[in-house]
Amino acid sequence: xxxxxxxxxxxxxxxxxxxxxxxxxxxxxxxxxxxxxxxxxxxxxxxxxxxxxxxxxxxxxxxxxxxxxxxxxxxxxxxxxxxxxxxxxxxxxxxxxxxxxxxxxxxxxxxxxxxxxxxxxxx
Amino acid sequence: xxxxxxxxxxxxxxxxxxxxxxxxxxxxxxxxxxxxxxxxxxxxxxxxxxxxxxxxxxxxxxxxxxxxxxxxxxxxxxxxxxxxxxxxxxxxxxxxxxxxxxxxxxxxxxxxxxxxxxxxxxxxxxxxxxxxxxxxxxxxxxxxxxxxxxxxxxxxxxxxxxxxxxxxxxxxxxxxxxxxxxxxxxxxxxxxxxxxxxxxxxxxxxxxxxxxxxxxxxxxxxxxxxxxxxxxxxxxxxxxxxxxxxxxxxxxxxxxxxxxxxxxxxxxxxxxxxxxxxxxxxxxxxxxxxxxxxxxxxxxxxxxxxxxxxxxxxxxxxxxxxxxxxxxxxxxxxxxxxxxxxxxxxxxxxxxxxxxxxxxxxxxxxxxxxxxxxxxxxxxxxxxxxxxxxxxxxxxxxxxxxxxxxxxxxxxxxxxxxxxxxxxxxxxxxxxxxxxxxxxxxxxxxxxxxxxxxxxxxxxxxxxxxxxxxxxxxxxxxxxxxxxxxxxxxxxxxxxxxxxxxxxxxxxxxxxxxxxxxxxxxxxxxxxxxxxxxxxxxxxxxxxxxxxxxxxxxx
Numbered sequence: 220x221x222x223x224x225x226x227x228x229x230x231x232x233x234x235x236x237x238x239x240x241x242x243x244x245x246x247x248x249x250x251x252x253x254x255x256x257x258x259x260x261x262x263x264x265x266x267x268x269x270x271x272x273x274x275x276x277x278x279x280x281x282x283x284x285x286x287x288x289x290x291x292x293x294x295x296x297x298x299x300x301x302x303x304x305x306x307x308x309x310x311x312x313x314x315x316x317x318x319x320x321x322x323x324x325x326x327x328x329x330x331x332x333x334x335x336x337x338x339x340x341x342x
Numbered sequence: 343x344x345x346x347x348x349x350x351x352x353x354x355x356x357x358x359x360x361x362x363x364x365x366x367x368x369x370x371x372x373x374x375x376x377x378x379x380x381x382x383x384x385x386x387x388x389x390x391x392x393x394x395x396x397x398x399x400x401x402x403x404x405x406x407x408x409x410x411x412x413x414x415x416x417x418x419x420x421x422x423x424x425x426x427x428x429x430x431x432x433x434x435x436x437x438x439x440x441x442x443x444x445x446x447x448x449x450x451x452x453x454x455x456x457x458x459x460x461x462x463x464x465x466x467x468x469x470x471x472x473x474x475x476x477x478x479x480x481x482x483x484x485x486x487x488x489x490x491x492x493x494x495x496x497x498x499x500x501x502x503x504x505x506x507x508x509x510x511x512x513x514x515x516x517x518x519x520x521x522x523x524x525x526x527x528x529x530x531x532x533x534x535x536x537x538x539x540x541x542x543x544x545x546x547x548x549x550x551x552x553x554x555x556x557x558x559x560x561x562x563x564x565x566x567x568x569x570x571x572x573x574x575x576x577x578x579x580x581x582x583x584x585x586x587x588x589x590x591x592x593x594x595x596x597x598x599x600x601x602x603x604x605x606x607x608x609x610x611x612x613x614x615x616x617x618x619x620x621x622x623x624x625x626x627x628x629x630x631x632x633x634x635x636x637x638x639x640x641x642x643x644x645x646x647x648x649x650x651x652x653x654x655x656x657x658x659x660x661x662x663x664x665x666x667x668x669x670x671x672x673x674x675x676x677x678x679x680x681x682x683x684x685x686x687x688x689x690x691x692x693x694x695x696x697x698x699x700x701x702x703x704x705x706x707x708x709x710x711x712x713x714x715x716x717x718x719x720x721x722x723x724x725x726x727x728x729x730x731x732x733x734x735x736x737x738x739x740x741x742x743x744x745x746x747x748x749x750x751x752x753x754x755x756x757x758x759x760x761x762x763x764x765x766x767x768x769x770x771x772x773x774x775x776x777x778x779x780x781x782x783x784x785x786x787x788x789x790x791x792x793x794x795x796x797x798x799x800x801x802x803x804x805x806x807x808x809x810x811x812x813x814x815x816x817x818x819x820x821x822x823x824x825x826x827x828x829x830x831x832x833x834x835x836x837x838x839x840x841x842x843x844x845x846x847x848x849x850x851x852x853x854x855x856x857x858x859x860x861x862x863x864x865x866x867x868x869x870x871x872x873x874x875x876x877x878x879x880x881x882x883x884x885x886x887x888x889x890x891x892x893x894x895x896x897x
Contacts, residue, residue, distance in 0.1 A: 270502065270504055271580060273499060295373065298502075298503075301499035336493050336497060
C-alpha cells in the first residue's frame with residue numbers, strides 16, 4: 220500500500236475524507252480546478268524523474284489553495300525538501316520505496332527550511 | 343569578485359554532505375542506479391567512456407588565482423595533472439575515482455567552488471561574456487545578474503527534474519561573445535528609449551541534433567524583473583516540455599510545437615502571477631552582489647614600454663595582434679591566453695600552467711582570471727606596460743601561442759577519446775588541422791576563422807556555429823566527417839550550411855585545406871574575412887573546391 224511521510228517521519232495513510240478531496244494527474248492544469256470546499260488535494264507523480272508535480276503543487280499554492288496538499292507516487296527521500304518547499308505538506312510513497320529508503324533517510328532531509336535559496340530571494 | 347556569504351558557504355558544505363550520503367546510499371542499495379543517476383549528475387559527476395568525469399562550475403567564467411591554484415592541486419592529487427576547460431565555462435577532471443569525489447568536492451568548497459548543476463536535467467551553470475567588466479563596448483557588467491541567477495537556480499525546488507537540461511547565457515555588451523542565441527535562455531543587455539537598462543530575452547536557441555537560433559520573447563525586460571521572468575519561462579517549460587522523447591525535450595522544440603505567440607502569452611501570464619511573490623529581497627541582494635563586482639583600481643602609468651616592444655619584437659607583435667582586445671581603460675588590454683598550442687588538446691591545461699596563470703593574474707592582472715567558452719583563459723585587466731613581461735612568462739610556460747581567433751584556435755569536444763556518446767574522434771582532427779596550418783605558415787594570412795568540431799550529433803563542439811563546422815559521425819563503423827560552412831555564433835547568429843557528402847578521417851584535413859585555399863583565392867582583399875567572403879559568394883565556390891577535384895581524379 221502506501222506510507223505517508225511528513226516532517227516527523229512515516230505514518231500509515233489515514234482514511235481519506237468523504238468529501239472535499241481532489242486528485243490531480245501530473246498532466247492536469249491546476250487552474251482548471253475549482254478550489255472551493257477542497258480540504259485535500261493529491262497530486263499524482265508517475266515517476267520520481269518527472270518533475271511536473273513540483274510546478275503543479277507550487278501553482279496550487281499560488282492560486283490560493285490553503286488546504287492539505289499531498290504528492291503521491293514513487294518519489295525518493297532526496298526529493299522531500301523540494302516537495303515541501305513548493306508547498307506540499309506530505310508525500311505518499313509506495314511500500315517498496317519505504318522499505319528501501321527507511322524513515323531515517325527521510326528524517327535526514329526533514330529540515331527542508333535550511334539552506335533554501337528561494338526563501339532568501341523571495342522575502 | 344563575488345565571495346561567498348555565510349549562507350553560500352553553509353549551502354555548499356551541506357551539499358557535499360548530502361552527496362556523500364547519496365553515494366553511500368547507492369552502495370548500500372537504498373538508491374537504485376536509475377535513482378542515483380540524476381543525483382550524481384546534478385552534482386557534476388558524469389560517467390564517461392573510461393571513468394567518471396567531474397565537471398566543476400566556473401560561474402560566469404570568473405575564477406580567482408587562489409581558486410585556480412586549488413584546481414591545479416585537485417588535478418595533481420586526484421587526477422592526472424591536468425584539467426579540461428569546456429565550452430560552457432566549466433573545468434572537467436577526466437579521471438577521478440568515485441570514493442575520492444567527496445574529498446574533491448570538499449577541496450572545491452574550501453575555495454568557494456562547486457560542481458552543482460553542471461550536468462543533468464536542471465538549470466546549468468550560468469555563462470557570461472568572458473570579457474565582462476573589461477570590454478570597451480559593454481553597457482554594464484552582466485556578472486552580478488549571473489550570480490543572482492546562480493543563487494536562484496541552485497537547488498530550485500521546482501526545477502531539479504526538468505524535461506531536459508537548461509542553459510542560460512548572459513551578456514552586457516552589444517557584441518555577443520556568449521553565444522546567447524544558442525541557449526535555452528539568452529539575455530542580452532539593451533537600453534530602452536529612456537536610457538534604462540534591461541534585457542532582450544531570447545528563448546529556444548540550442549545546437550545539438552536540431553540546431554535552432556533562439557527567438558525574442560521579450561524585447562525589453564526591466565532588470566529588476568529578471569528572476570520572476572526567468573522563473574516564468576522555466577515554469578511554463580516544466581509543464582509543456584515533452585517527456586516522451588529526450589531528443590524533443592529541449593525548450594527549442596516546445597517553442598516550435600507550441601508556437602512563439604502562445605508560449606509568449608503563457609510566459610507573460612505566469613510572470614504576472616510570479617512577480618508579486620518577489621518582495622524586493624532579490625534586489626537588495628543584487629545591490630550587494632554588484633558592490634562585490636566593483637572594477638579594480640586601475641593604475642596610471644606610461645605605456646611606452648609596450649609601444650617600444652611592439653615595434654621591436656615581431657613575436658610579441660604577432661601575439662599582441664591576435665591575443666589582445668581593447669579594454670575600457672585605454673592604458674590596459676584584455677589578454678586572451680591561448681590554450682590551443684598547435685598539436686595540443688584544445689582546452690587542456692596542466693597544473694603547472696594553471697599555477698603560472700594564477701601567479702600572472704595576481705602580479706599583473708588585478709587577481710582576475712576568466713575562462714572563455716572558446717576554451718581559452720583570459721587575463722581581463724593587464725596594464726600595457728606589463729604586457730612584454732606577461733608575454734615572456736606565458737611563452738616560457740607553453741602558453742604564448744599567438745593564434746586567438748585564427749584557424750588553430752579550434753573548439754573541439756572531447757570526442758571518442760573520452761566521451762561515451764561520441765561517434766568519432768574530435769581532438770586528433772583539431773590537432774592535425776592546427777599542425778598542418780602551422781606547417782603551411784598560413785594562419786596569420788588567413789585571418790579570423792573559427793573552426794568548431796563535434797564528435798557526435800549532440801554538437802558539444804558547437805560545429806553548427808563554426809565558420810567551418812566539422813561533425814564526426816559513424817557510417818557503418820567508419821568515422822565520417824560532415825562539413826558545414828558559414829555558421830556564426832555572434833550577435834548575427836546563423837547555423838552553417840552542409841557542403842555535401844562527408845569525408846573520411848584522413849581526408850578531413852585536406853578538405854579544410856581546400857576550403858581555406860579557395861577562400862584565399864577568391865577574397866577581394868586581405869581585409870575580407872572568411873565569413874564576409876562566404877556571405878558574398880555563397881557555398882558554390884567552396885563546394886567546387888571540395889568536390890570537383892575528387893570528381894576529376896575519379897574520372
